[in-house]
Amino acid sequence: xxxxxxxxxxxxxSLSASLRDVAVHELExxxxxxxxxxxxxxxxxxxxxxxxxxxxxxxxxxxPVAASKNAFTTDTLTDDVKVEIDKLLWADTLILxxxxxxxxxxxxxxxxxxxxxxxxxxxxxGEHSDKRWGDRYGEGTLAGKRAMLIVAAGGWQEHYGPxxxxxxxxxxxxxxxxxxxxxxxxxVLPPFVTYSTDRxxxxxxxxxxxxxxxxxxxxxxxVSIPYRHQNGGDYHIPTMELREGLExxxxxxxxxxxxxxxx
Amino acid sequence: xxxxxxxxxxxxxSLSASLRDVAVHELExxxxxxxxxxxxxxxxxxxxxxxxxxxxxxxxxxxPVAASKNAFTTDTLTDDVKVEIDKLLWADTLILxxxxxxxxxxxxxxxxxxxxxxxxxxxxxGEHSDKRWGDRYGEGTLAGKRAMLIVAAGGWQEHYGPxxxxxxxxxxxxxxxxxxxxxxxxxVLPPFVTYSTDRxxxxxxxxxxxxxxxxxxxxxxxVSIPYRHQNGGDYHIPTMELREGLExxxxxxxxxxxxxxxx
Numbered sequence: 001x002x003x004x005x006x007x008x009x010x011x012x013x014s015l016s017a018s019l020r021d022v023a024v025h026e027l028e029x030x031x032x033x034x035x036x037x038x039x040x041x042x043x044x045x046x047x048x049x050x051x052x053x054x055x056x057x058x059x060x061x062x063x064p065v066a067a068s069k070n071a072f073t074t075d076t077l078t079d080d081v082k083v084e085i086d087k088l089l090w091a092d093t094l095i096l097x098x099x100x101x102x103x104x105x106x107x108x109x110x111x112x113x114x115x116x117x118x119x120x121x122x123x124x125x126g127e128h129s130d131k132r133w134g135d136r137y138g139e140g141t142l143a144g145k146r147a148m149l150i151v152a153a154g155g156w157q158e159h160y161g162p163x164x165x166x167x168x169x170x171x172x173x174x175x176x177x178x179x180x181x182x183x184x185x186x187x188v189l190p191p192f193v194t195y196s197t198d199r200x201x202x203x204x205x206x207x208x209x210x211x212x213x214x215x216x217x218x219x220x221x222x223v224s225i226p227y228r229h230q231n232g233g234d235y236h237i238p239t240m241e242l243r244e245g246l247e248x249x250x251x252x253x254x255x256x257x258x259x260x261x262x263x
Numbered sequence: 264x265x266x267x268x269x270x271x272x273x274x275x276x277s278l279s280a281s282l283r284d285v286a287v288h289e290l291e292x293x294x295x296x297x298x299x300x301x302x303x304x305x306x307x308x309x310x311x312x313x314x315x316x317x318x319x320x321x322x323x324x325x326x327p328v329a330a331s332k333n334a335f336t337t338d339t340l341t342d343d344v345k346v347e348i349d350k351l352l353w354a355d356t357l358i359l360x361x362x363x364x365x366x367x368x369x370x371x372x373x374x375x376x377x378x379x380x381x382x383x384x385x386x387x388x389g390e391h392s393d394k395r396w397g398d399r400y401g402e403g404t405l406a407g408k409r410a411m412l413i414v415a416a417g418g419w420q421e422h423y424g425p426x427x428x429x430x431x432x433x434x435x436x437x438x439x440x441x442x443x444x445x446x447x448x449x450x451v452l453p454p455f456v457t458y459s460t461d462r463x464x465x466x467x468x469x470x471x472x473x474x475x476x477x478x479x480x481x482x483x484x485x486v487s488i489p490y491r492h493q494n495g496g497d498y499h500i501p502t503m504e505l506r507e508g509l510e511x512x513x514x515x516x517x518x519x520x521x522x523x524x525x526x
Contacts, residue, residue, distance in 0.1 A: 010312045011325040046309035047371040049273045062274040064362075065417065065461065099327075103442035104367060107374030108310040114370050137428060154328065158502035165400060165493055165503040167517050172438055174430060179366035198328065230428055239421035240428040253516045254430045 001032040001220060004091035008098040008109035010040045015197055015205070016099055016152050022209045023095070023150065026216040035087055039108045045080065046111030052078055069119035077118060084116040088142065093219060094186065096176075097150035099197070103172050113180055122184040130238050136183050137230035143185030146224065149173060150192045150212070157195040169193055174254040178227055187224035226259040264295045264483060267354035271361040271372035273303045278460055278468070279362055279415050285472045286358070286413065289479040298350055302371045308343065309374030315341055332382035340381060347379040351405065356482060357449065359439075360413035362460070366435050376443055385447040393501050399446050400493035406448030409487065412436060413455045413475070420458040432456055437517040441490055450487035489522040 005024065009016040020036070027034050037044075050056060053067040055076040071077045077085070088094065098105045105113075117123065122142070126135030135143075151173070153160065160169040169191075177188045192215050194208045215222070228234045234246055247256050268287065272279040283299070290297050300307075313319060316330040318339040334340045340348070351357065361368045368376075380386065385405070389398030398406075414436070416423065423432040432454075440451045455478050457471045478485070491497045497509055510519050 010310075010327070013324050014326070040310075040312060044310075046374060047273075047303075047307075047369065049303060061276050063277070064273070064364075101327075102373075102376050102380065102446075103438040104373070106310065107370045107377050110365075110367070110373050111309060111370030113365050117365065156502065158504055161502075161504060162515070163504040163519060165491075165498055165505070165520065166442065167437060167520065171434065171516050172442075175366040175435055175438070179429065179435075183365075235428055239419065239424075241421055241424060241426040242428070250513055252425070253434050253518070255516070256426060257428065257430065 001027075001093055002091045003027055003032055003034045003093045003095060003219075004037065004087045005034060005095040005097060006037045006039065006109065006112060008039045008096075008106045008112075012041075014099075015200055016097060018205070019150065019152070019194070019208065019212055020097055022212055023097075023216050026213045027219075030217065035091070037084065037087065037112075039112055042080075044108055044112060045115070046108045048111070048114045052081070052115060054078065065119055065124070069124060072118040072120040081115050081118070084112070085118070085121060088116070092145050094142075094145065094147040094181070095150060096147070096181075098152075100151050100153040100172075103166065105176065117180070117184065125184070132231065133238055133240055135185070135231075137178075138182065138185065138227065139229070139231060140183070140185035145186050146189060146219070147181040147186035148189035148191060148215075148219075148222075149176065151194070152197045153193060153195050154197050155195065160193075160195065171254055177225060178254070178257060182225075182227050188227065189219070189222045189224050228257050228259050264290075264356055265354045266290055266295055266297045266356045266358060266482075267300065267350045268297060268358040268360060269300045269302065269372065269375060271302045271359075271369045271375075275304075277362075278463055279360060281468070282413065282415070282457070282471065282475055283360055285475055286360075286479050289476045290482075293480065298354070300347060300350065300375075302375055305343075307371055307375060308378070309371045311374070311377045315344070315378060317341065328382055328387070332387060335381040335383040344378050344381070347375070348381070348384060351379070355408050357405075357408065357410040357444070358413060359410070359444075361415075363414050363416040363435075366429065368439065380443070380447065388447070395494065396501055396503055398448070398494075400441075401445065401448065401490065402492070402494060403446070403448035408449055409452060409482065410444040410449035411452035411454060411478075411482075411485075412439065414457070415460045416456060416458050417460050418458060423456075423458065434517055440488060441517070441520060445488075445490050451490065452482070452485045452487050491520050491522055 007020050024034050050062055053071050098109050125140050128134050158164055159166045162168050181188045242256050248260050270283050287297050316334050361372050388403050391397050421427055422429045425431050444451045505519050511523050
């Protein structure tokens with residue numbers, strides 16, 4: 001396999017960095033090719049702005065969607081973005097690794113998504129009409145590839161449980177797993193999440209490392225989250241609302257977009 | 264009222280900027296004081312890194328939580344962050360305004376949260392023990408103040424509806440409304456969201472502007488989202504799981520953390 005790991009923590013001696021090294025070593029020991037985009041080490045530019053679109057005339061309005069479409073089409077994206085796009089096309093598996101800050105990814109990683117997931121590449125792909133709303137949610141440029149998250153959370157696991165005050169971790173990560181990874185086509189694996197990171201000791205680290213090694217060993221065989229295909233008949237077009245009666249009785253919210261287990 | 268509007272769009276002539284001007288003018292016409300943090304215009308630094316903690320010795324590990332705590336306690340946060348904290352303490356109402364990019368806020372605004380919401384200010388406030396898990400979720404430094412989101416989304420409203428493929432907008436915004444705004448104490452008002460922004464015309468703009476003016480006129484009286492207080496008896500401590508039987512029958516996920524309407 002060819003694996004791209006995008007890493008977002010500012011400290012090379014952090015717990016996240018140690019877990020990254022565990023994952024990379026396990027994958028390389030199994031003969032896989034691994035590339036790491038260490039965003040802080042790369043001094044990655046976090047925010048999208050005019051500098052991302054050198055073809056934009058001075059004085060011309062910056063409409064991010066239109067500018068992104070034009071830059072991708074005319075191959076005028078900046079070099080740092082082009083390199084990341086090439087890595088994504090090269091890899092058959094993408095891993096995003098980050099500490100959970102304010103219940104989502106750090107700004108620098110969000111900026112990687114905002115800048116690299118260009119129109120024509122990660123969105124705005126395929127026919128958009130009253131009959132078809134693009135190639136997305138299970139189709140798209142990155143279809144057939146796999147993706148997963150490696151997340152370190154400061155709070156207790158129970159705080160992120162089905163009744164925990166922070167909200168269930170699967171719901172907190174849905175905008176990333178479904179909205180960012182599944183959207184351009186990735187098959188998304190269940191995330192690896194470790195909790196209570198401020199209370200880590202040698203023993204807990206070794207247990208987490210063992211779990212992570214097992215996840216890396218099974219990267220090719222782990223069953224992906226059964227999100228529904230947008231264009232497989234489950235949704236009305238163009239309103240993209242789930243057809244009546246398809247859901248597991250009693251289910252609502254994000255979980256509607258999971259296929260029923262019996263399906 | 265004193266209102267701080269934090270704005271995150273790179274284009275001064277964008278739809279978002281036009282709606283911002285509508286909101287600001289309406290508030291000022293009503294005699295309120297308004298300050299705007301226009302993050303792109305301020306050249307706001309998006310990512311948290313070592314430069315945020317000048318008191319950190321070179322070679323010392325950067326543990327963001329510990330570094331934030333130390334910097335807030337010793338008043339060694341950077342000046343740009345201190346200014347924003349002072350604005351938050353000055354304002355009785357906070358508005359975050361942004362285009363919805365990849366189902367959440369742009370990186371530059373996430374970086375404003377990551378950097379300004381310091382330990383001891385927005386989290387790590389109050390007693391943390393087996394009896395009390397801090398002053399948060401309805402208590403904290405910013406308790407008694409109000410906050411709301413103004414969001415512009417490219418997709419159709421139906422795509423963000425209860426059965427829409429993107430997931431319900433209230434669930435997509437929960438990590439922000441509950442996890443970022445309610446956490447340090449804000450009473451969070453229902454968001455103002457406008458959709459299909461790529462199909463705007465004069466007529467639609469004027470309709471949205473009218474709705475937004477009405478929301479600004481009722482900023483003081485709009486009923487906030489009835490999130491549960493963490494320390495009001497609804498949660499087990501220290502696992503912070505919602506006590507059995509408190510929820511509306513059939514409700515799960517994020518909506519568990521809303522009080523029942525009859526309560």
